[in-house]
Amino acid sequence: MSQKVKQKVSAFIDDQKDVSDVVDNLKQDKELASTYSRYHLIGDVMRNDVPEHIQLNLADVIADAIEKEPVVLSPNAAFSASVSEKNTATEPKTTTNKVVSFFKPVMQYGIAASFAAAIVVGFQAEQASDEAGFEPVIHTMPLATGLDPVSAESSRTIINPSAIQEQQRRVNSYILDHSKQLKSRQYATPESNEAAQTQPSSAQE
Amino acid sequence: MANEALQWLERMQNAVQTLNYDISFVVVEDNKVHPWHWLHGRYAQAKSELEHDVTNDLGKSSNNDMSDDSAPIEQNALTHSYSKEYGLLTSLNGPTQQIVRFNNTITYLGFDTNPYSVKASIAHSPLPELLRTDLNHVANSYQFNMVGKSRVSGFKAQLIRIIPPDQQRFSTWIWLHEETFLPLKSAIVSHKGEVLRQLQVTSFNVSPQPDPIIKELALMDQPVETDVIKPQPMDNFTWQINWVPKGFVPTKIDKHKLQGSHDMVDYIMLSDGLVWFSMYIRDLSNTNQNTVLNTYLTSGAESYLTELVDGFEVTVIGSLPMATAKKLAKSVSNKSLSTH
Numbered sequence: 001m002s003q004k005v006k007q008k009v010s011a012f013i014d015d016q017k018d019v020s021d022v023v024d025n026l027k028q029d030k031e032l033a034s035t036y037s038r039y040h041l042i043g044d045v046m047r048n049d050v051p052e053h054i055q056l057n058l059a060d061v062i063a064d065a066i067e068k069e070p071v072v073l074s075p076n077a078a079f080s081a082s083v084s085e086k087n088t089a090t091e092p093k094t095t096t097n098k099v100v101s102f103f104k105p106v107m108q109y110g111i112a113a114s115f116a117a118a119i120v121v122g123f124q125a126e127q128a129s130d131e132a133g134f135e136p137v138i139h140t141m142p143l144a145t146g147l148d149p150v151s152a153e154s155s156r157t158i159i160n161p162s163a164i165q166e167q168q169r170r171v172n173s174y175i176l177d178h179s180k181q182l183k184s185r186q187y188a189t190p191e192s193n194e195a196a197q198t199q200p201s202s203a204q205e
Numbered sequence: 206m207a208n209e210a211l212q213w214l215e216r217m218q219n220a221v222q223t224l225n226y227d228i229s230f231v232v233v234e235d236n237k238v239h240p241w242h243w244l245h246g247r248y249a250q251a252k253s254e255l256e257h258d259v260t261n262d263l264g265k266s267s268n269n270d271m272s273d274d275s276a277p278i279e280q281n282a283l284t285h286s287y288s289k290e291y292g293l294l295t296s297l298n299g300p301t302q303q304i305v306r307f308n309n310t311i312t313y314l315g316f317d318t319n320p321y322s323v324k325a326s327i328a329h330s331p332l333p334e335l336l337r338t339d340l341n342h343v344a345n346s347y348q349f350n351m352v353g354k355s356r357v358s359g360f361k362a363q364l365i366r367i368i369p370p371d372q373q374r375f376s377t378w379i380w381l382h383e384e385t386f387l388p389l390k391s392a393i394v395s396h397k398g399e400v401l402r403q404l405q406v407t408s409f410n411v412s413p414q415p416d417p418i419i420k421e422l423a424l425m426d427q428p429v430e431t432d433v434i435k436p437q438p439m440d441n442f443t444w445q446i447n448w449v450p451k452g453f454v455p456t457k458i459d460k461h462k463l464q465g466s467h468d469m470v471d472y473i474m475l476s477d478g479l480v481w482f483s484m485y486i487r488d489l490s491n492t493n494q495n496t497v498l499n500t501y502l503t504s505g506a507e508s509y510l511t512e513l514v515d516g517f518e519v520t521v522i523g524s525l526p527m528a529t530a531k532k533l534a535k536s537v538s539n540k541s542l543s544t545h
Contacts, residue, residue, distance in 0.1 A: 033341045175461040175509065178483045180331035180464065180473055180521040183313065185456060185481050 210349035210365050214340055216386040217226040217379075221276060221336045223247060224385060225415045227408075229297075232331045234402040234505030241298040242332055245306075246415025247288040248423040291415070291422045294330055304330045305422065312428045321431035333391050333404065334479060335367065335377055342478030346370055346452025355380070355458065357389040358406045367479065372396040372452040374480060375506055385411050393506040401506040444471060444486055446534035452477040452530065482523020482530075486537060491520055501527060510534055 225246040232239045292306035302315040312322040313329075327337045335343070352364040362380040369376060371476050380390040389409065393402040415423075442458050457474040463485075471486040489497070497513040510530040511520045521530040 110471060115378075150217070150441060163498060167500060169466070169501070171500060171509065173466040173468075174483075174485060174511070174520050174522060175465050177461075177472075177485075181313070181457065181472070181483055182481060184323050184325060185327065185476070 210351045211340060211344065213381055214335070214349060214364055214379075215349070215390060217381050218336060218340070220386040221245070221388070223386065225412050225419070226385075226387060227410045227412070227416055228387070228406055229342075229408040230331075230404055230406045232402065238298075239331065240294075240407075242295045242297055243332075244293040244295075244416050245291070245419055246419035247290055248415050248419055249269055250287040279442050291419045293418065293422060294328075294332070302330050305428070306421075307427050310428055310430060311361065322428040323394050324430050331404065333377065333379065334481070335379060335391070336388065338478050340478075342365065342452075342476075346450075346477050347479060352378075354383070356524060358409055360384075360389060362389050369396075370451060370527070374477070374525055375401065376503065377479065382409070387411065393524065413503070442471070442473070444473075445538050445540050446473070446484070446533065446536055447538060448532060449475060452475070453480075456481070480524050482521060482532065484537070485518075485520040485522075487518040487520075489500065489513075489516060505525060515539065 210444050217407070221422055226246075227445045227510055228243040230243065232241065232329055237270050240466070248499065251308060257263045265372055289308045290306060291308075292304075294304040296302040296315075303313075305312040305314065306328065309326055310322050311328045312320060327334055329358065346369065348368040350366045350368055352366050354361060357380045361383040363383055364378060364380050367377040367379070376394045376396070378394055379388055380391045381387065382389050384417060387409070388404075389406045392400050394400055396464075453475040454477075455473055456476045457472070459472050460469060462469055462474055468487055471488075473484045473486075475482055475484070497518045499513065500509065500511040502509040506524045508527045508530045509520075512519060512531070512532055512534045513519075514537055516535070517539070519534040521534050523530070527532075
């Protein structure tokens with residue numbers, strides 16, 4: 001393999017590992033057991049089984065934690081959520097590994113965080129400009145310019161801080177789920193339209 | 206003209222799936238720039254099995270190729286039937302994320318706590334769905350317009366606009382390379398003409414042979430599809446969505462538990478071939494929660510909406526204008542209630 005290729009590949013592989021290493025890794029699952037417990041911890045964080053005050057920079061905290069992870073193997077048997085739920089850490093591993101975690105898992109948090117950031121920004125801005133004595137106001141107006149009046153009209157709600165946390169947790173859940181759904185989306189087919197008993201009525205306007 | 210535009214788009218889809226290319230691009234949205242690298246190629250991967258056939262097929266034409274240990278010539282139509290499609294999309298800023306394509310299996314690395322693979326023709330990626338979607342379905346609602354030629358990324362490009370029939374969704378503009386039909390630029394544009402999300406190719410190289418990295422990829426063990434938790438099928442979807450923009454049909458309906466939460470939600474995904482959006486409906490009557498914070502967020506072309514509708518929490522997420530998301534949410538009603 002030419003030096004150029006090596007460099008190119010190593011650029012893709014976070015840990016500057018040689019490709020042959022990685023290919024070898026594809027066929028092994030040695031480090032699984034030790035990395036599993038860490039995944040469980042991460043899974044707990046994802047399921048919010050963590051201390052009450054969820055920091056707004058949760059995604060960063062997780063990202064930081066994950067940043068310190070070595071390159072690891074991971075099972076291909078299930079989504080992270082199901083893995084954590086099944087408590088498979090104690091079960092013997094029978095699956096072979098074909099997929100290697102070359103990289104650190106952050107992206108989905110990234111997506112969620114970018115939406116969540118929208119809340120935070122609005123929230124802080126409101127707090128700064130509001131008179132003292134008011135409950136915190138969450139300003140959940142879309143950040144994009146050119147708002148439709150219909151959404152601007154009802155975009156302010158006065159609420160308490162724990163409700164904000166609950167809301168953020170929920171928003172993150174939905175966004176992560178949507179992102180997961182998009183990965184296994186299907187083509188629209190007439191059959192699925194019939195199978196679905198919704199039969200949404202179309203409107204032309 | 207519409208036919209001609211459709212032909213361009215069909216050629217684009219063919220080019221995206223068959224050519225060997227090395228493309229760098231940036232995605233611009235909300236004043237953020239995300240650079241990506243996109244490698245794609247075809248490679249006759251099961252070489253040992255096919256060697257015999259391939260040498261027979263190519264015996265006359267590829268004598269000069271025999272010293273090279275690389276794959277048979279890619280342009281040969283015969284090899285296409287043997288060769289498989291490989292793609293590697295890599296984010297260049299921040300934590301590395303990769304989307305790897307092994308034919309119709311997509312592996313996501315760095316996207317979740319575990320990497321995983323799914324069978325899908327369209328990946329959830331920074332690339333427009335248009336590159337691989339069913340154009341006939343898109344044509345049911347959208348118009349394809351040839352607009353004009355311009356210079357994009359240093360090349361002559363043809364602009365094609367995919368225009369929605371209404372103001373309920375966004376337009377897509379795409380600039381195609383005149384010689385290869387590969388995309389050089391695309392944009393999602395609101396009906397007011399605001400560019401919400403843009404993809405711009407910054408370097409572009411098409412080659413007869415796949416990149417060595419594609420070959421490396423082809424020689425790796427194929428990923429095994431991840432077992433997805435089977436969602437509960439919904440025998441009876443009890444919700445009536447009374448308003449949906451023309452052309453949208455449901456592509457998925459189920460009941461499942463949200464990741465990172467214990468809430469069961471009723472789920473429906475709808476698509477018009479270009480946009481896939483999600484609707485979640487959560488019954489609050491069995492929870493101790495009786496209020497919902499109405500939430501409206503946007504990010505690029507994506508809208509997020511949660512509203513309380515008739516005692517149910519309705520959430521809409523997708524690449525739609527906020528006004529459409531709101532109208533969709535408001536149109537949800539419960540069938541069993543409405544029959545009383």
